[in-house]
Amino acid sequence: MRRRSSVLAALAAAAVLAAPAAAAAGTSGQASETGGRTLSFRGMTLRLPSGWRVHDHRDRVLVTTGKCRTPEPFAPDCRGFWLYGPEVIAYGAGGRRYTGSKPFVPASGAPVGCPFAYGSVQVLGRAGDRGLHRVGRGHTAKYVAWDGRCVKRDGRTTALFTQREWFLPTSKIVVVDAWKTPGLTKVLRNATWSRRGAS
Template identity: 50%
Template sequence: MRKTVYALAALAGAAMLAVPAAASASTASASTMSASASATQTLSFRGMSLTIPSGWQVYRDGDRVKVITGACGKPSAGYFTPKCDAFWIFGPKVLKYGHEGFSAYTPEQPFYPASDVQACPFNGKYGQVLGKATAVGVRQVGPGHKADYRSWFGRCVKHSNGEQTATFDQREWYLPKSKILVVDVWNTPGLADTLRRASWS
């Protein structure tokens, strides 16, 4: 008889312990969801809104936005500054001089707003040369918006003899109606999906 009583008491105790455990699992799940929601931020530019990781740093300068996604020696420096994991978003004022600094950007030519040889993204000692487009197409950027997409083959070269030291891809998403250009030379993980999931106001 005593054994039966002890067994029932033990079962009752286990049942009582099971309730708080379930509650605490539910609380942990809610807190994980909350942390996950706060792990993002919204970046808005000319009616386009992107949900990006909260750890990415956003620098605005008029008609241009620099989004730093990793290590960066000079966060507030301009376009072409080497050793800065980032992508850029440009508006129409910048696009007026997007082809070698003299004429307007068109998707048929890579975005290159300078007339001289600019620095390699990975090492400022070397220059960069952009070649032919390796991918051409149309990409969805949120509902009802399509971008002209290009990926341009880039090379880092020595100034002295043109010897190649590294390669990269310059990816560009151009929205002609919204006059927005996104440029990425770091193959930023998740950027294509982030743009595909954009929202518009």
């Protein structure tokens, strides 16, 4: 009963959360609005498949890979993944510094909307797969996949998903993907780095 009450309280607060956390100022990454080219962020360059579009929100970048009604991180019905820099990492574990030991949740005390269902919030549970994944030559990310579900006000689960995270602590980048984006692992593995992003 206590768990259901906390979910209901979270959903009530979700009504107030119309947008993700405000963009942090001073990003050092550069993103192009053109799809099918490259995305450079904090010294890391990704070659993106044609059709993927980049939306630069300063210290957070959204890459949409399909249908997207509102191109904002964690917005419902927006297929894609997110890249975050140090200013978001500073509070990316529910208000505390993100280290990869807990799921990435870019809000403190406020629920995060479910990317798969309007009127639901996401609830992240146990870690499944974890390990080290290569992100370009000489760079290794801490990888973890979290079990997630979308929960309605009445406690009903409306969707199940996996939130995948690649964390590069030295480069101060975290990549978050809730859509099991096809090809993303390969895109990250083939990343190139400038001297600025050397770790």
